[in-house]
Amino acid sequence: MILVDESAKPARANYVTDGLVPGQLGFRGLKRQKQLPKEAHVSFERPRIIRPPHEADNYFLPLTGGCSNSECGFCNYYYGRRLQVRDLAEVLAEIDALALFVDQGEVTPGMPEIVYSVASQWNGRRLFLQDGDALVYPYSKLVRALEHINAKLPELERISCFSTTQDLLKRSVSELKALKDLKLELIYLGVESGDDGVLEYVSKGVTGRQTVEAGRKVKEAGIELATTVILGLGGQDKSEQHVLGTAKVLSDMDPDSCEALTLTIMPNVPMFKDQQEGRFREITPMQSLAELRLMIEASDFSNCLFRSEHESNYLTVRGYLPREKERLLGEVDYVLSHQDPSLLRPEHLRGL
Helix, strand or coil, X not given: CCCHHHCCCCCCCCCECCCCCCCCCCCCCCCECCCCCCCCCCCCCCCCCECCCCCCCCEEEECEECCCCCCCCCCCCCCCCCCEECCHHHHHHHHHHHHHHHHHCECCCCCCHHHHHHHCCCXXXXXXXXXXXXXXXXXXXXXXXXXXXHHHXXXXXXXXXXXXXXXXXXXXXXXXXXXXXXXXXXXXXXXXXXXXXXXXXXXXXXXXXXXXXXHHHHHHCCCEEEEEEEECCCCCCCHHHHHHHHHHHHHHHCCCEEEEEECCCCCCCHHHHHHHCCCCCCCCHHHHHHHHHHHHHHCCCCCEEEECCCCCCCCCCEEEECCCHHHHHHHHHHHHHHCCHHHCCCHHHCCC
């Protein structure tokens, strides 16, 4: 977990990243520092920063805390957490404080310390809307927040966020286009699996077809679509159907990028009990590579950046499909043919 004073180091490719929470003060280069009073807002608990691996240089603005679907049986981040929706006035006040700090280096009394911990290291170009499902935020309030961001931070280049399939399905293409016009230009969608049996088992709350529909809406709106999938989510018993179903869903939605993760079961999720009692059999590291290979081989994209750079994976690959498919398959085949564990990322270096 990267703390504030380690922020200059290269970002690790995982989703539990900076781990910043209120109280970790890391101001640098302030024009004027003031003693901050204790935080006045107690109704909304600011979430820790959980972000995609490639969003390290963002400012992180919470609209929500948690996720609208907190029942996914594999998700150690949000399982069982109550969804919080932040008051719009609080959001607008933070944007004002951020803009004042960016423009003049001044600290606004009453703002959480973490605002400046992050802002003091921010390059001003990109902003990420927290939390695990920012698009669950009421649409009219979301538009108002984005309008305020654009007015106060006109040099901002891009806004991005996580979304669930369910909340994308609630939005029309025209609504998404309106968000795109307000610089929401990248949405991360957790596909995880395309097999309906696996999706039902992990309580994802959607089908593969619904996920395709949601992804296509994003693409039609002109917003970049980044997806994630989880190797091993079907276990040993449903490995092939999980991979083939996922490849089918990915092919049908044709995302701009896809990040493969490898399942890591933590004690705080329902899958852990199933694993401990023998109802779920995890795949082995080499089986994880076999799934990775089959997913690459079975997917049919027009131009998708496919990668397994997340630290949960045993092998890192990166390339554009379809044009680099043979190279990626060759890299995986090399390790599979040798069956040499030393070619894999060691367990103690894997992370979430």
